[in-house]
Amino acid sequence: MSRLSFYCGVAAVCAFTAVSCSQSAQTPVSPTGAAATDGALNPDGSSLKITRPSGLSPDGNVTLDTLRPTLSFTNSTGVFSNARVGLTYDVQIVTEADALVYSRTIDEFASAPSTAHTLEADLVYATTYFFRVRGHLGADVGPWSNYARFRTPPPPCAVITLSPPTLPNGTVGVAYSQTIVGNGGTTPYTFAVTAGSLPAGLTLAPTGVLSGTPTAAGSSPVTIRGTDANGCSGSVVYTIVTTATPLPPSQGGLPFPIPASCGAFGAGNRIQCVADVAALSTEWTQGCARGVGTRCHRFARQVVFALHASDPNWKMIQAAPGGNACNCSDCGPSDGTMFREDTTVYGGNSVFDMIVGAGGATPSLNWSLVPGPRAGDIPADAPLCVP
Numbered sequence: 001m002s003r004l005s006f007y008c009g010v011a012a013v014c015a016f017t018a019v020s021c022s023q024s025a026q027t028p029v030s031p032t033g034a035a036a037t038d039g040a041l042n043p044d045g046s047s048l049k050i051t052r053p054s055g056l057s058p059d060g061n062v063t064l065d066t067l068r069p070t071l072s073f074t075n076s077t078g079v080f081s082n083a084r085v086g087l088t089y090d091v092q093i094v095t096e097a098d099a100l101v102y103s104r105t106i107d108e109f110a111s112a113p114s115t116a117h118t119l120e121a122d123l124v125y126a127t128t129y130f131f132r133v134r135g136h137l138g139a140d141v142g143p144w145s146n147y148a149r150f151r152t153p154p155p156p157c158a159v160i161t162l163s164p165p166t167l168p169n170g171t172v173g174v175a176y177s178q179t180i181v182g183n184g185g186t187t188p189y190t191f192a193v194t195a196g197s198l199p200a201g202l203t204l205a206p207t208g209v210l211s212g213t214p215t216a217a218g219s220s221p222v223t224i225r226g227t228d229a230n231g232c233s234g235s236v237v238y239t240i241v242t243t244a245t246p247l248p249p250s251q252g253g254l255p256f257p258i259p260a261s262c263g264a265f266g267a268g269n270r271i272q273c274v275a276d277v278a279a280l281s282t283e284w285t286q287g288c289a290r291g292v293g294t295r296c297h298r299f300a301r302q303v304v305f306a307l308h309a310s311d312p313n314w315k316m317i318q319a320a321p322g323g324n325a326c327n328c329s330d331c332g333p334s335d336g337t338m339f340r341e342d343t344t345v346y347g348g349n350s351v352f353d354m355i356v357g358a359g360g361a362t363p364s365l366n367w368s369l370v371p372g373p374r375a376g377d378i379p380a381d382a383p384l385c386v387p
Contacts, residue, residue, distance in 0.1 A: 046134070048142040049079040053089065053133040055114065056148035063151045067123045072116040075108050076135040076142055088136040091117055093129050101129070105136065125155040160185045160234030162226045169241040169260045170199060170214040180208040180236075185228030194235065196222035199242045214242040217310045219264040244309040254302060254384065256280040262306035267346040270307065271367035274354050277303045278365055283385075293341070293359030297326035298385040300342040300354055305384055313347045316340070320376025328385035331359070343370065345379045 055074035093102035108115045128151045135142040161183045170176040182189035191208040201215040220240045227233040241263030259276035278284040281302055287295020307314035317340040319325035325338035342355040353370045357363040
């Protein structure tokens, strides 16, 4: 069956060669009931002398937004007379494989030049269809229209999620590679950064591979979107913390890895960094926590060292001469080279206390804002204390 026109080969031949087929010419039916002036059937074998419906819509392979579209067309008119007689119409919808999926007979809109019909059943998502129409008068039918073509919408988007939900931290100078994957949609997925920025040295491939070598310490909030084959998408906001490559203790570094909680988060509440350093530090577990005051100061230097690795705004406070202060072996009046026992300063003016009861029998970890540097105090870097 052609979608351009419908032919009944044998009937057409018989209509025009009545003698050879041993049949009498059939008198076509006029839509007005008037006497016919053409004694043959229509070329496609239909018997009703009317024009084929035209102006079918939707057409042009347009993609619709519904599974029950409204089909419309310009009504047929009579070949012998334009008088209106109230035709009915056959409506058919087929797939690209010529499978008939919908068929209805409808009345024409007699007071209008066109007729419309809204489907009474759902079609299938993301499918191309063809529809055609022909007029009826009683048992007689007119010629089929040409086919019109349209496509149904894609299926609704599923909930798209990305994994992993968080990304591990990186280290400056150390190769980094993670793969982000999409879930809940239709593969393949493509991935892109839609807000924020990746750490310097890292790139995101459309396949979801995040790789490279970080070149600078810092904290990078970044939004990554994954889009599936149907155009549906989901996003996750990641924060990737990159820290400086830790020095070994022999070169002035910490004797343990810098905790991720000590990354570059600004001057907010850093109690988690303090707690994580304490969990790794013998200066705390075997010294300060047991009431040894100088070990509290040595522990404070470790915390500030860990914070400073990602954000150089963090410093110790070099005490003015005469004020109470500590070095790595003792605490007492400052000689101008010593540092405040357990405080740190951010940006030269925001001072935070890290230990309550330092030097006492039951010290506890703390993070609280205290008055700014005293007269003569200087924000300065303090080397780690070594055994």
